[in-house]
Amino acid sequence: MAKKQVSQETIDEALKIAKGTARPGQTKEQTKLIAQGIEKGIAEYKKREKAKARERDKARKKSHAQTDSTAEATESASIESTSALMQWLPWILLSVSYVGFLIYALKGTN
Helix, strand or coil, rough: CCCCCHHHHHHHHHHHHHHHHHHHHHHCCHHHHHHHHHHHHHHHHHHHHHHHHHHHHHHHHHHHHHHHHHHHHHHHHHHHHHHHHHHHHHHHHHHHHHHHHHHHHHHHHC
C-alpha cells in the first residue's frame, strides 16, 4: 500500500507547532519525532473531516432527492385534480347558461 504524501504546508505547520512546544534540553531529533506525530495527527484529522463532509453531502443529496419526489407527486396530484375539473367545466357552464336562459325567458313572459 502506497503511503500518501503529506503536503509541505502540513509538514511546516507540524514543525512549527513542535518547535513552539519544545522543552529546554530537547534534541532536534526529538523535536523532529514530535513533529512527525503532529503531522500524522493533522493528516488523520483531515481524513476524518473529509469523510464527514462526504457523509453530509450524501445525506443532503438524499434529502434533496426525497424532497424532489414529494414535490413531483404533489404536482402530479394537482394536475390530475385540475384535469378532472376541466373535464366537467363545459357541462357546468352549459347547465348554468340554460338555467339563466330559463330565468330570463320566464321573467320576460310576465
